[in-house]
Amino acid sequence: MLKQDIVNKILGLKYDVVNNQVSAFAPVNIALCKYWGKRDDILNLPVTDSLSVSLANLGTTTELSVNNETDQVYLDNKRIVENSDFFNGVINYIDLFRRDPKLHFTVKTWNDIPTKAGLASSASGFCALASALNTLFSWDLDDHKLSIIARLGSGSASRSIANGFVYWHAGKEQDGMDSYGEPLSYVWPELMIGIITVSSDSKAISSREAMACTTKTSTLYQQWPKRVSVDIENLLKSLKRRNIALFGETAESNALGMHATMLDSKPSILYWLPETVEYMKKIWKIRHKGIHLYFTIDAGPNIKLIYEKTDEKLVREHFPGIESEEVFG
Numbered sequence: 406m407l408k409q410d411i412v413n414k415i416l417g418l419k420y421d422v423v424n425n426q427v428s429a430f431a432p433v434n435i436a437l438c439k440y441w442g443k444r445d446d447i448l449n450l451p452v453t454d455s456l457s458v459s460l461a462n463l464g465t466t467t468e469l470s471v472n473n474e475t476d477q478v479y480l481d482n483k484r485i486v487e488n489s490d491f492f493n494g495v496i497n498y499i500d501l502f503r504r505d506p507k508l509h510f511t512v513k514t515w516n517d518i519p520t521k522a523g524l525a526s527s528a529s530g531f532c533a534l535a536s537a538l539n540t541l542f543s544w545d546l547d548d549h550k551l552s553i554i555a556r557l558g559s560g561s562a563s564r565s566i567a568n569g570f571v572y573w574h575a576g577k578e579q580d581g582m583d584s585y586g587e588p589l590s591y592v593w594p595e596l597m598i599g600i601i602t603v604s605s606d607s608k609a610i611s612s613r614e615a616m617a618c619t620t621k622t623s624t625l626y627q628q629w630p631k632r633v634s635v636d637i638e639n640l641l642k643s644l645k646r647r648n649i650a651l652f653g654e655t656a657e658s659n660a661l662g663m664h665a666t667m668l669d670s671k672p673s674i675l676y677w678l679p680e681t682v683e684y685m686k687k688i689w690k691i692r693h694k695g696i697h698l699y700f701t702i703d704a705g706p707n708i709k710l711i712y713e714k715t716d717e718k719l720v721r722e723h724f725p726g727i728e729s730e731e732v733f734g
């Protein structure tokens with residue numbers, strides 16, 4: 406099945422530009438139980454469910470307008486050259502919705518976080534673009550459909566549709582109409598996420614390639630779906646009780662499990678830098694003193710700290726200069 410089939414199924418014939426210039430914001434989401442491995446790599450359908458938390462104040466803002474000349478893409482106020490990876494990623498996605506070949510778009514996008522450094526900018530990026538298209542064409546999509554449309558750009562974008570906790574159902578259907586992000590109602594005002602940027606360089610291997618290699622070659626990956634079910638159950642339990650120990654331990658161990666499957670791939674994939682490991686050791690040392698400080702790492706060398714507001718001062722003392730975010734701030 407092709408992306409275009411899904412777009413046609415959801416949107417039918419709604420391709421009249423209703424608004425000439427629109428703007429949309431989508432938050433970054435940090436996976437607590439990771440999406441790693443696709444059951445369909447065209448539609449970005451995952452092997453397992455996953456669960457994330459969005460950072461209300463960090464994300465992507467995208468301004469979309471129409472013009473009659475040529476497609477233009479800007480990232481953080483810089484014009485992106487045609488046919489670069491970034492340009493093609495944006496325009497190939499927009500092409501799914503372009504019925505009139507004479508219609509051209511100007512896309513201006515600003516990220517609050519470095520692009521393609523494992524800080525989940527593709528998730529907020531594609532979700533903001535999907536959301537801008539939704540307004541431009543006046544599709545009036547609900548969360549479920551917007552999530553599916555965003556997923557066609559990047560899997561994890563399906564979870565950037567809302568603030569707070571979002572559960573992405575893997576679904577079973579071949580067309581993926583049952584694979585979407587569902588916002589959860591849990592609120593945890595004390596919860597903090599800290600971002601340690603070890604490097605903002607683009608990753609050497611894309612998460613798409615890394616997932617494909619892991620699912621094909623890692624023996625350890627065979628255990629992944631089973632452990633995801635257990636981790637999700639524990640995360641939901643921890644959310645109900647705002648149990649930071651269970652929450653943090655589960656998220657951290659899930660991330661390490663994902664990286665273990667990558668190490669077990671042939672060839673091995675390792676996103677960490679020496680500083681990443683130093684930070685991990687430092688976090689463990691602090692935790693051994695009884696502080697509830699945990700971490701998660703995505704497909705990159707950067708670290709996201711997980712803790713509660715009561716420990717903010719202490720975390721800042723140990724990690725001066727980090728960016729810290731109140732999840733429900």
Ligand code: PMV
Binds near residue numbers: 440441455559613703
């Ligand atoms: O959506 P993608 O293709 O950028 O993959 C994201 C994969 C991870 O960030 C490593 C995990 C996740 O669940 O977000």
